[in-house]
Each structure stands twice: as structure tokens, then as C-alpha cells.
Amino acid sequence: MNQEEIINKIATCVEFGKVNKAAPYPPAMKGEDGADEYTKHALEMGVKPIDILNDALISAMDRVGEKFSQKKIFVPQMLISAKAMGAAMEHLKPFFSSGEVKRKGKFIIGTVAGDLHDIGKNLVAMIVEGAGWEVIDLGVDVKSAKFIQAINDNPGAIVGLSALLTTTMESMKNIVADIKRDCPGVKLVIGGAPVSEDFKNEIGADAYSPDPQKAVVLLNSMVA
Amino acid sequence: MRKSIAEKIAEGQVLISDGAWGTFLQNMGLQPGECPESWNLKHPEKILSIAQSYIDAGSDMVETNSFGGNAFKLVHYGLDKQVHEINKAAAEISRRAAGSEKHVLGSIGPTGKMLVMGDVTYKELCGAFKAQAIALAEGGADALVIETMSDIEEARAAVTAAADNTSCEIICTMTFEKSPEGEFFTMMGVTPSDMVATMVDAGASIIGANCGNGMENMIGIAKEIRAANPDIPLLIHANAGAPVFKDGETRFLETPEQMAALISNLLDAGANIIGGCCGTTPEHIREIFNTIHK
Numbered sequence: 001m002n003q004e005e006i007i008n009k010i011a012t013c014v015e016f017g018k019v020n021k022a023a024p025y026p027p028a029m030k031g032e033d034g035a036d037e038y039t040k041h042a043l044e045m046g047v048k049p050i051d052i053l054n055d056a057l058i059s060a061m062d063r064v065g066e067k068f069s070q071k072k073i074f075v076p077q078m079l080i081s082a083k084a085m086g087a088a089m090e091h092l093k094p095f096f097s098s099g100e101v102k103r104k105g106k107f108i109i110g111t112v113a114g115d116l117h118d119i120g121k122n123l124v125a126m127i128v129e130g131a132g133w134e135v136i137d138l139g140v141d142v143k144s145a146k147f148i149q150a151i152n153d154n155p156g157a158i159v160g161l162s163a164l165l166t167t168t169m170e171s172m173k174n175i176v177a178d179i180k181r182d183c184p185g186v187k188l189v190i191g192g193a194p195v196s197e198d199f200k201n202e203i204g205a206d207a208y209s210p211d212p213q214k215a216v217v218l219l220n221s222m223v224a
Numbered sequence: 225m226r227k228s229i230a231e232k233i234a235e236g237q238v239l240i241s242d243g244a245w246g247t248f249l250q251n252m253g254l255q256p257g258e259c260p261e262s263w264n265l266k267h268p269e270k271i272l273s274i275a276q277s278y279i280d281a282g283s284d285m286v287e288t289n290s291f292g293g294n295a296f297k298l299v300h301y302g303l304d305k306q307v308h309e310i311n312k313a314a315a316e317i318s319r320r321a322a323g324s325e326k327h328v329l330g331s332i333g334p335t336g337k338m339l340v341m342g343d344v345t346y347k348e349l350c351g352a353f354k355a356q357a358i359a360l361a362e363g364g365a366d367a368l369v370i371e372t373m374s375d376i377e378e379a380r381a382a383v384t385a386a387a388d389n390t391s392c393e394i395i396c397t398m399t400f401e402k403s404p405e406g407e408f409f410t411m412m413g414v415t416p417s418d419m420v421a422t423m424v425d426a427g428a429s430i431i432g433a434n435c436g437n438g439m440e441n442m443i444g445i446a447k448e449i450r451a452a453n454p455d456i457p458l459l460i461h462a463n464a465g466a467p468v469f470k471d472g473e474t475r476f477l478e479t480p481e482q483m484a485a486l487i488s489n490l491l492d493a494g495a496n497i498i499g500g501c502c503g504t505t506p507e508h509i510r511e512i513f514n515t516i517h518k
Contacts, residue, residue: 075413115256116297118336166474168256170474202469
């Protein structure tokens, strides 16, 4: 296998959610190597980590996000793709820590205080990570102080706030106000079923994303 | 002896369900981050007043305040050891409002756990739903409504657990969105037609849809369910439109009159039971009652 072939293999595994050899999903790829094995093999062959990141992972997750936006695939397929991407990413982690591969920026994400829903937040975190960002996931029920602490610990990071409940939109509004007061200049992106462009304007956040793919486009434009 | 919901529908009756619980609780002072189901024990009189307001508005059936009453949700509030107590109380309160004639639908919502990611096993889901279903039946529910589902396997676990462990009528509703091509899917990619076959097989005797973005989409969803199965009793719980945030509060703007105006289309599409979801109030239910019984 040459470099181009193995990069295509990794990209296919990520796009269709083949995590590793043992994974039963997707049935059509049963028994074959997955993102885990191919990535390890590619590094052993001498393929550059940056090429694996850009040409396999980012491009595959881009297609996944696009298909999700068009409702050609749904949450389960997206999650399984993200899991395959995560398996490949594990092998790249040493190169991120050594500084050999640079990421696009840092993204802090959390579901706002009072809200325990994590599916949407996790999807965004995975897709953003797959797009080449370092993601700091603060979890669910995150209060202002925890967001502000993370912002202070990660200068230059962009912050994502998620809410599913209509009840916690108020909480999102308060957290946006607290962050804007304590950390002026930090960019805030909001998302979640009940929120909208109008709501973003009303509470003074910087951007609204209707889906994970749009969040990536927004983030990339903020650092471009 | 009270006839079952399915029997009444077989006789040709159109039945009216209740409206929202979650948004009603917020208006009564439920705080963000507070467990809605804890009010069954802390403020039973407030829960009773919600159930009573729907019965007074003309509902033939009233739900219970137990949507998030499974162990996987209650654990966030440290209440997972009280699944039985909380759900039993929920059904007892709604039964007090419903009396012996009207129906009590024990509400069972999703766990928030994802089977596909290995968060939880199918067997664990069944166990959690079984405990909730038994407690609701013991408290006086004569039907169980498994609602707002998006994953077909989780819905199947809930329907199976409820059907195998209680003698209640089993209702299953899922939440659908419209794709850019105009087709309906749940968040997990389930179509209304997929749902019907699987849930009837698992033991549901009434099928439907709830939540979503208002009455209009529900007409298309009802048609698709009806096309997949000409006979199954069909329940629709629509939101009062999509939520809008204005002047510091969340509102659902579809008025009782706007909702009621679409009732005849929904009945033509094949619905047998009509009620509301987020943002609907006793006024919406009263208007639906007036439209159906005029």
C-alpha cells in the first residue's frame, strides 16, 4: 500500500465508522482493519501525522458533517464515525503534545447550568475535534465560574454553549452575560434545539450554529 | 368497568388528551436544574392542580409527571433509589384528578443514554423501564405512554418492558423532524413507517408522534403512520409551534385558535386522539375540545 492508498483507507474507515478490526460495524467491513490499525500502520510506514490529520481525518469528518446537515445520515452514523476518528486521533496525540502537529485552535464547550443533556454537545465536540481543533469538554450543567476558569486557563480559546431545554435558555443568557463581563473579547458560539439566530442577538453571543458542521465553518472563520 | 382507549376508538370516538407538563411546571416556579419529578413528593398539590386543569378543560385522559422518572435520569439528582416512590406518586396524583372514568397515561421518556455508543446495554434499559412501568401501574395508570423517543431500540426496550410487566394499554410516540427533502425522521433516523411496524410487534396498541415544531408537520406525520397501518389507533401531541425567546422568557406562539384550526386536517389524516406537548395549555385543550365536540 502506498501513502495515498492508506490515507484513503483511513478516510473510508472514518467516514463509514469502522473503528478497529474487532468492531462489528459497518457489517460490510466486518473482519477488516479499521481506523485504529490503518493509522498505526501509516505512521510506521512513515506517513506524516499532519497528512493523516488533514487528508484522512479532517476530510472524512467534513463529508460526515455535510451528510449530517443534509439529513443523509443521522446521529448514530455520526457518532460511530466520530468514534473511528477518535481511534485514529489516539495515535496522533503524541505529535500534538510534541508540537510537531499544530491544531487550528482551542474550543471550550459545555452544556449550560441546569441542563443535563449531552448528546448534541458531544456531537459538536467530536466534529470540531475532527476538524483539527483541540477540544476542552467541560461536560453538562456547567456554571459561569467553570467556563470562566477554563477561559483563563486557555487564553485565546473560543467557547461553545449548548442547551436543549427551553428552561435553560435563561441560564445560557446569564452565562453569556457573566463571560462577557469577566472575559471581554472572548468569542461565544451557541447551539441547541431551542436556540436561534434571534436568540443569539437577544443575549449578545457572537455566533449561532444550527448544526455541528456549521460550527466548524464558524470556528474556522474566526481564526482565519 | 371503564372501556379501554382502543375500545373507544374502535367505536369511532375521537378522544382528547392533555397538554404540556414541563412548560406548565416552569410557569408554576420549577427552577432550571430542579428535578421536575421531585415535585410529586414535594408539591403534590401543584401537580394535582395541573392534572385537574386538563380534566376540567375536557381531556379524556391525563398524563403523569414522570417523563424523566427513570433511574438513568433521576441519578443526576440523587433520586435513583426513589424510582418506585416517585412514579407511584405521579400516577396516584393524576388518578385523583381523572377519577374512575377517565384515563391516566403514565409518562415514560428517554434515558438520555445511547445504545450505539455502548453507554448502556439493552438489558439495562429494559430493567430501568420495567421499574418505572410497574410503579406507574401500581399508582393507578391504566395506560403507559412511551414518548419523545428517537432511537428505535430504546423505544422497543421501553415498550417491551411495559407490555411484559403490566396490564396497561401501551402507547408509543416518537419525535420527528422534517428533512430538507420534506421527509420525516427522528434525530436517530427513524421514519414514522419504521416505527409503526417495530412498535406494534413489541406490544404497543396505540402509536403516534409528539413534540416537534407544531401542528402543521403533525398532519404529514399522521398521514405517513396511517399509510403504514390503516387500523392502529393514532395519538398526536403537538407543540404550540417552535419555542421563541422574547423579553427574557421562552414562549410558544401557536394560539389555541391556530391549533384548533388544524384539527379537522389532523382527523382527516387519520388521528384518533389529539392533545398537546410543549407550550400547550388548558386553553389549547379547551379549544380542541370545542372544535371536536361542536
